[in-house]
Amino acid sequence: MPNLKDLKNRIASVKSTRKITKAMQMVAAAKLRRAQDAAEASRPYTERFNAVMAGLAASVGGSDSAPRLLAGTGSDKVHLLVVMTAERGLCGGFNSNIAKLAKQKAAELLGKGKTVKILTVGKKGRDQMKREYASHFVGHVDLTEIKRVGYADAQEVARDILARFDAGDFDVATIFYSKFVNVVSQIPTAQQIIPASFAPAETDAASTLYDYEPDEEAILADLLPRGVATQIFSAMLENGASEQGARMSAMDNATRNAGEMIEKLTIEYNRSRQAVITNELIEIISGAEAL
Numbered sequence: 001m002p003n004l005k006d007l008k009n010r011i012a013s014v015k016s017t018r019k020i021t022k023a024m025q026m027v028a029a030a031k032l033r034r035a036q037d038a039a040e041a042s043r044p045y046t047e048r049f050n051a052v053m054a055g056l057a058a059s060v061g062g063s064d065s066a067p068r069l070l071a072g073t074g075s076d077k078v079h080l081l082v083v084m085t086a087e088r089g090l091c092g093g094f095n096s097n098i099a100k101l102a103k104q105k106a107a108e109l110l111g112k113g114k115t116v117k118i119l120t121v122g123k124k125g126r127d128q129m130k131r132e133y134a135s136h137f138v139g140h141v142d143l144t145e146i147k148r149v150g151y152a153d154a155q156e157v158a159r160d161i162l163a164r165f166d167a168g169d170f171d172v173a174t175i176f177y178s179k180f181v182n183v184v185s186q187i188p189t190a191q192q193i194i195p196a197s198f199a200p201a202e203t204d205a206a207s208t209l210y211d212y213e214p215d216e217e218a219i220l221a222d223l224l225p226r227g228v229a230t231q232i233f234s235a236m237l238e239n240g241a242s243e244q245g246a247r248m249s250a251m252d253n254a255t256r257n258a259g260e261m262i263e264k265l266t267i268e269y270n271r272s273r274q275a276v277i278t279n280e281l282i283e284i285i286s287g288a289e290a291l
Contacts, residue, residue, distance in 0.1 A: 004276065007269040011262060018258035024090065025251035032183070032244040039180050039234075039241040046234045053227055057196065059216045066217065069162075069224040072195035073171045078115040080138070080170040080194075081106060082161065084177045084235055085125030086243045087144050092253075094178060094186060094246035099128040101188040102176045106133055117170055121157060121236075138169070149240060154233030161232075162225055165194055177235035178242035184249050186242035193231050196224060 060066045083102045085095045102125075106116045118133055120126040121141040130137065141157055143149065161173055173194035178186040 004269065004272055007265060007272060011265045011269065014258050014261050014265065018255055018262070021251045021254040021258060025248055025255060028244050028248035028251060032241065032248055035237070035241040035244050036180065039237040042234050042237050046230060049227065049230055053196065053220075053223060056216045056220050056223070060220060067221045067224055069165070069194060069228070070196050070220060073168075075171045076114070078117065078170040078172070079109050080117045080119060080161070080164065080173040082157075082173060082175040082193075082232075083118060083120045083122075083125040083129055084175060084232075084239055085120070085122035085128075086239070087123045089124055090250060091243050091247035092250035094243055095122075095124040095128065097186075097188045098176050098178055099125055101190060102129065103132060105174065105176075105190060106136070119161070119164075122239075138164075149233075149236045151229070151233050154236055155229045157232050158225065158229035161194070162228060170194075175232065175235055177239045178246075179238050180241035180245060183245040186246055189235075189238075191231065191235070193228050196227060 057070055060070065081102055083099065085098050089095065102118075106118070109116050116133070116136050117138045118129055118136045119139045119141070120129060120137070122143065126137075126140050139160065141160070143153065146153060164170060165173065172192065174190055174192045176188070176190050179189045180186055
C-alpha cells in the first residue's frame with residue numbers, strides 16, 4: 001500500500017493534469033466555433049461549384065477533346081494517396097481514423113498489383129503512415145508554422161499534386177480527410193480528385209441551367225485545376241473543424257477521468273490516514289495499559 005506522502009503527491013499530480021485538460025478543452029471549444037463556421041460556410045460554394053462542373057463534364061462526355069484532368073491518363077496503374085491529418089495530437093482517434101482508412105486503401109491497391117504513392121499533409125499522418133509504407137512516400141507538406149489554414153495553402157498543395165500529374169507520376173489521386181458532423185462525430189472520408197468524378201444526379205441538374213461560351217472544353221481546362229484546389233481547401237476546413245471537435249471531446253473525457261481518479265485516490269488517502277491514526281491510538285492505549 002502506498003504511503004500517505006505518495007498518495008498526496010499523486011493527487012496533486014492528477015489535479016494539475018485536470019487543470020491542463022480542462023484548459024485545452026476550453027481552447028478547443030473556442031476554436032471549434034470558428035472552424036465549424038468556416039467549414040459550413042464553404043459547403044454551399046463547394047457543392048454548387050461541383051454541380052456546375054458536373055454539368056460541364058456531362059456536356060463534354062467521353063470526347064477526345066476532354067481535358068486530361070477529366071478524362072485521366074487512360075490507366076489506373078499508379079495511385080497517389082494524399083493523407084490529410086493534423087499537426088498535433090491529443091484529439092482522440094481523429095488522426096488514427098484517417099490514417100487507418102488510407103492504410104486500408106493502400107493495402108487494397110497493393111493487393112491488386114497497383115503502384116501506390118503517398119503524399120501527406122500534416123505531421124501526425126506522416127508519422128503513422130511511415131510505420132508501414134515508408135517506401136511509398138513521395139512527399140510531405142508541413143503546415144506547422146501556419147496558424148490558420150487559408151485558400152493559398154490549399155493552392156500550394158494543389159500545385160504540387162498537379163505538377164506530379166503533369167509529369168506523369170500517377171494516374172489517380174485520392175484525398176483522405178475527416179468530414180465534420182458534430183463534436184462527437186467525424187467521418188473519415190476518401191475522395192477521388194484526379195481524374196475528376198461527379199455524381200450523375202448533380203450532372204443532370206446542372207447541365208440544364210447554363211449555356212457556356214467559349215465551349216465546355218475550354219472552360220473545363222481552366223476550372224478543373226481550380227476545382228482540385230477547391231476540394232483540397234474544403235477538406236482542410238472539414239479537417240480543422242473535425243480536429244477541434246475531436247480534441248474538445250477527448251479533453252472533456254480526460255477531465256472527467258481525472259476527476260474520477262482524484263475521488264478514488266482521495267478515498268484511498270483518507271482510509272490510509274485513518275488506518276495510521278487508528279494504529280497510533282492502539283499503540284498509545286497499549287502503552288498506557290502496560291504502565
